[in-house]
Amino acid sequence: MGIAFHKMHGLGNDFVVIDARVQPVSLSEAHIRAIADRNTGVGFDQLIIIEASTEADARMRIFNADGGEVEACGNATRCVARLLGSDVRIETLGGILHGRAAAGGVSIDMGQPRFDWQTIPLAYAMDTRDMPVGWDGLERPSAVNVGNPHVVFFVADTHAVPLDMLGPRIETDALFPERINVNVATITGPSAIDLRVWERGVGLTRACGTGACATAVAAIRLGLATGPVTVSLPGGALEIAWQPGESIIMTGAATHVFSGEIDTGWLG
Incomplete structure (x- = not known):
């Protein structure tokens, strides 16, 4: 059978x-x-x-x-x-x-995002809103746990980042004891973000729902965007609504x- x-x-x-x-x-x-x-x-x-x-x-x-x-x-x-x-x-x-x-x-x-370094988790304490780390030009990311761990880099042009090379390096860096999902994002409007994701254990993906959630939350937390945020990925768009202290609401096909x-x- x-x-x-x-x-x-x-x-x-x-x-x-x-x-x-x-x-x-x-x-x-x-x-x-x-x-x-x-x-x-x-x-x-x-x-x-x-x-x-x-x-x-x-x-x-x-x-x-x-x-x-x-x-x-x-x-x-x-x-x-x-x-x-x-x-x-x-x-x-x-x-x-x-x-x-x-x-x-x-x-x-x-559910609600988590920001404490222990819950990402990171190997040692640091400010997850503005992390003093970098990899070959990708610098000062934010980290968010939305049920799984994400690190988010805001860049001028997400398509210019060689994520196929940097993604696996960052995913397996010793800073992330449970590995990490890697997001590179460009703010394209007050409530609009372009996003590419290197997914832990998968690689480059056409869409990542938790990555969209983590990126929207990080952008709102940094004052770069206001919700609800439309997050555009290679496979299409998701709408992410979040306010501090509340749950993340993700809507899509x-x-x-x-x-x-x-x-x-x-x-x-």
Whole structure:
């Protein structure tokens, strides 16, 4: 018997979603990497496994293409909310998130951002609003944890940054004991940001919901933008609403592409 799955994406950030409430699954890191292969497998940025939850309507587990499990993914949360219904609570390692149908797709209450250096986490104490560090011209970022850790650099032209080279260096720097998602952003208007993201365990991605949240929060915190902020990524735009002391609300599309079945014999 094969493993039933849904192929979905949020602005091109794509997922294989397996509902393990219907059919329990057990996948090793090698299995996940095999399914992630875009030439010989299904292909995805993240594998999502939906499980039963005693604290919410369902539990969502998130695995990057390298097989590692991570805490949160905003685009995936919108996709799971679309699958489960218009008003759902979803348990993640990053906390319980609330999804609702909205004009333009799905809105997710991502909870409150965290700024303390211990909760990013960083290897040692520093001001996460204006960090006195840099890598080859990328300097003085902000750090935000929005269920997973992000560092945000504001630059004159995000497309001029060689993120494919700098991203992996910053991701694995000793300053970030749990690695880091790397965002480079350009302010294009009072409430508009262009963004590119190097995603931890994935690489360059067409869209990153938590990256959009972290970047909008950092911009508002620094006085560079006022919310709600439209964050434009290569795959499309997300609207991020946040005020200090409140939850982040992310709104954007969630697309179901097709359903299929993975041959378990092929996985070995």
